[in-house]
Amino acid sequence: MTGATGIIADRQFRDRMCGIAVGKVLFDEPMSAHTSMGVGGRADALIFPDTVDMLGELVSFLLKEGVPFLPVGNCTNLIVKDGGYRGVLISLEALQGLEIKKKGEGAVEGRDGVGVCVHAQAGVSFSGLVDFSVRESLAGMEFCAGIPGSVGGGVKMNAGAWGREMKDVVASISILDAVGRMRNISRRDLVFEYRNLDLPDGAIITGADFHLARGDRGAIRERISEIAAVRRERHPLAYRSAGSVFKNSPGCPAGKMIEEAGLKGLRVGGAEISEKHGNFIVNRGGAKAADVTVLIDTIRKRILDERGILLEPELQIIGNEP
Numbered sequence: 001m002t003g004a005t006g007i008i009a010d011r012q013f014r015d016r017m018c019g020i021a022v023g024k025v026l027f028d029e030p031m032s033a034h035t036s037m038g039v040g041g042r043a044d045a046l047i048f049p050d051t052v053d054m055l056g057e058l059v060s061f062l063l064k065e066g067v068p069f070l071p072v073g074n075c076t077n078l079i080v081k082d083g084g085y086r087g088v089l090i091s092l093e094a095l096q097g098l099e100i101k102k103k104g105e106g107a108v109e110g111r112d113g114v115g116v117c118v119h120a121q122a123g124v125s126f127s128g129l130v131d132f133s134v135r136e137s138l139a140g141m142e143f144c145a146g147i148p149g150s151v152g153g154g155v156k157m158n159a160g161a162w163g164r165e166m167k168d169v170v171a172s173i174s175i176l177d178a179v180g181r182m183r184n185i186s187r188r189d190l191v192f193e194y195r196n197l198d199l200p201d202g203a204i205i206t207g208a209d210f211h212l213a214r215g216d217r218g219a220i221r222e223r224i225s226e227i228a229a230v231r232r233e234r235h236p237l238a239y240r241s242a243g244s245v246f247k248n249s250p251g252c253p254a255g256k257m258i259e260e261a262g263l264k265g266l267r268v269g270g271a272e273i274s275e276k277h278g279n280f281i282v283n284r285g286g287a288k289a290a291d292v293t294v295l296i297d298t299i300r301k302r303i304l305d306e307r308g309i310l311l312e313p314e315l316q317i318i319g320n321e322p
């Protein structure tokens with residue numbers, strides 16, 4: 001029995017979709033098995049294209065059939081509502097290319113004209129990229145240590161920490177646009193905002209070039225260890241979460257406002273506002289997406305009432321109510 005609705009529940013449609021060699025296909029897939037928070041209803045389909053060409057074929061097929069779709073990375077900033085997602089979630093996890101580009105291979109130089117250009121496909125994890133940088137003695141990616149996302153999701157979110165963001169290291173990105181064309185966009189044409197990269201509607205990031213500098217491997221390792229230690233001290237890493245729930249407002253971090261409102265420790269179902277860090281909601285076991293969204297609404301209302309500030313979620317919430 002499937003919970004999929006509309007065209008995706010149709011066997012002939014499924015056969016046609018599987019027939020275009022799209023890579024691994026999971027129908028009616030519980031997203032709680034994929035989100036870092038461990039919550040979320042079923043996606044009609046979760047598909048893992050093996051190559052960029054397969055991704056292109058899949059997107060063309062879905063556009064032609066009129067099926068909604070959305071790219072996902074490591075699902076570490078994502079809440080899928082308990083009613084699930086009606087359409088296809090496309091995971092780029094299988095796109096794992098990672099290499100240093102040589103001059104003359106289309107390498108994009110940084111603003112200062114020196115450095116090394118690393119190309120990573122969208123499915124490469126930040127931990128993989130950070131490890132690669134250490135192996136190659138490349139400085140610049142250290143701030144990503146401990147961010148559990150992927151290159152695709154991280155660039156889209158303009159992920160950042162310790163005063164640095166993706167915008168400081170991205171030299172160009174490749175996208176598949178909404179009509180199924182591959183395009184490269186260089187840094188000067190990219191509009192990065194706080195925790196967002198403004199992309200053309202429907203664009204999927206397939207990879208990015210990063211501008212890094214030759215550095216000292218020991219110093220790079222040391223900086224990463226420092227960052228890991230601070231993360232262990234400040235973040236509730238013993239529980240599943242989706243990272244920071246809200247964007248920080250100018251002047252006062254969201255976590256501090258939540259702490260000062262006395263909301264730390266507040267629990268709804270299996271979800272709890274972390275005792276360790278006010279801007280994290282953690283899954284204490286058996287949480288539903290609705291438990292998380294009730295906590296989010298409660299925090300927003302309280303901070304609005306007390307301070308006149310409407311907190312903006314950093315988490316991406318998708319899907320339907322049950």
Ligand SMILES: Cc1cc2nc3c(=O)[nH]c(=O)nc-3n(C[C@H](O)[C@H](O)[C@H](O)COP(=O)(O)OP(=O)(O)OC[C@H]3O[C@@H](n4cnc5c(N)ncnc54)[C@H](O)[C@@H]3O)c2cc1C
Nearest residue numbers: 072073074075076077149150152153154156159160205243
């Ligand atoms: C313990 C913990 C600590 C964290 N610390 C930080 C931190 O310090 N700084 C920080 O910025 N974030 C942090 N995060 C949040 C999260 O890891 C980052 O936002 C990360 O970059 C998201 O990447 P992802 O691959 O998981 O994206 P997902 O969560 O899968 O997706 C996020 C968004 O990007 C879109 N997207 C995904 N892939 C693509 C693509 N290929 N093309 C276009 N759009 C795409 C999705 O549709 C969604 O809207 C933390 C999370 C956790 C759980």
